[in-house]
Amino acid sequence: MFAAFANPARFMSLSAWLTPVLGAIAFILFAVGLPWALAYSPADYQQGETVRIMYVHVPAAWWALAIYAFMGGASLIYFVWRHALADVAARAAAPIGAVFAGLCLITGSLWGAPTWGTWWEWDGRLTSMLVLFVIYLGYMALRSAIEDEERSARLGAILCMVGLINLPIVHFSVVWWSTLHQPASIFRPGGSAIDPSMLGPLLTMAFAYLALFGALLLMNMRAAILRRRVEGARLRGAA
Amino acid sequence: MIHSGWAYVEAAYGVTLTGLAVLAIVVAARLRHWARQARTLEDNGASSTKNGAAS
Numbered sequence: 001m002f003a004a005f006a007n008p009a010r011f012m013s014l015s016a017w018l019t020p021v022l023g024a025i026a027f028i029l030f031a032v033g034l035p036w037a038l039a040y041s042p043a044d045y046q047q048g049e050t051v052r053i054m055y056v057h058v059p060a061a062w063w064a065l066a067i068y069a070f071m072g073g074a075s076l077i078y079f080v081w082r083h084a085l086a087d088v089a090a091r092a093a094a095p096i097g098a099v100f101a102g103l104c105l106i107t108g109s110l111w112g113a114p115t116w117g118t119w120w121e122w123d124g125r126l127t128s129m130l131v132l133f134v135i136y137l138g139y140m141a142l143r144s145a146i147e148d149e150e151r152s153a154r155l156g157a158i159l160c161m162v163g164l165i166n167l168p169i170v171h172f173s174v175v176w177w178s179t180l181h182q183p184a185s186i187f188r189p190g191g192s193a194i195d196p197s198m199l200g201p202l203l204t205m206a207f208a209y210l211a212l213f214g215a216l217l218l219m220n221m222r223a224a225i226l227r228r229r230v231e232g233a234r235l236r237g238a239a
Numbered sequence: 240m241i242h243s244g245w246a247y248v249e250a251a252y253g254v255t256l257t258g259l260a261v262l263a264i265v266v267a268a269r270l271r272h273w274a275r276q277a278r279t280l281e282d283n284g285a286s287s288t289k290n291g292a293a294s
Binding site: 106 | 242244245247248250251252254255258259262263266267269270272273274276277280284
């Protein structure tokens with residue numbers, strides 16, 4: 001599968017049918033997950049209705065981290081093997097990861113105001129998540145600022161790989177420091193601490209975000225490949 | 240228990256759905272733009288090849 005995707009021509013034909021499939025899966029999962037999260041899941045005995053923010057906040061946080069890990073892997077592949085499609089994948093994933101990280105911060109703030117009594121607190125989890133968001137923006141700014149594609153890809157890959165150091169900090173911040181943010185309640189030793197009536201909509205929304213990411217990533221990659229083809233042809237025409 | 244939390248829930252879902260919708264629209268518009276440019280280039284290339292062959 002990876003070998004098939006590694007060839008741009010084969011990638012274009014595979015992604016042509018895979019993109020609408022992922023888009024349709026995302027649409028169906030959102031159509032199921034949103035009413036489940038907003039109407040059919042119970043309110044929390046302490047948080048009340050605000051617990052429903054978790055269904056949009058937690059998937060945004062998970063995938064913002066996972067997308068950055070994906071970008072780091074793609075950057076490493078580009079840096080070691082100089083595979084152009086790996087660079088296209090890393091660059092295409094960045095704006096999606098940035099939006100997910102931004103949504104995580106905003107929805108977290110909207111949950112924190114009624115629950116903690118504050119919109120923002122400079123604790124380990126919130127600050128490291130903000131750093132992740134800034135790294136996303138920095139990566140995109142760097143890639144746009146350098147015209148030479150190869151240099152932009154090389155420096156972007158280095159920045160992305162250096163930024164990977166922030167991922168364990170985000171994940172373990174609630175363990176390492178005494179933070180306002182609660183510790184992990186799903187990915188923890190001893191299994192999930194969330195009631196199945198809340199875990200169902202949460203996982204549905206998480207897979208909806210994942211399918212949406214897949215569709216948008218493929219669309220962004222297709223656009224980048226087409227742009228390179230067009231610009232390459234124009235340069236050859238001008239020469 | 241926290242009462243009257245719906246205002247925060249509505250704001251969170253509003254921001255999320257708007258953000259995701261705007262992202263999807265921008266990505267789709269970008270893909271459409273470059274697909275159109277590539278098609279125009281292919282059409283021009285095909286017509287110039289035909290013209291070249293005719294002359």
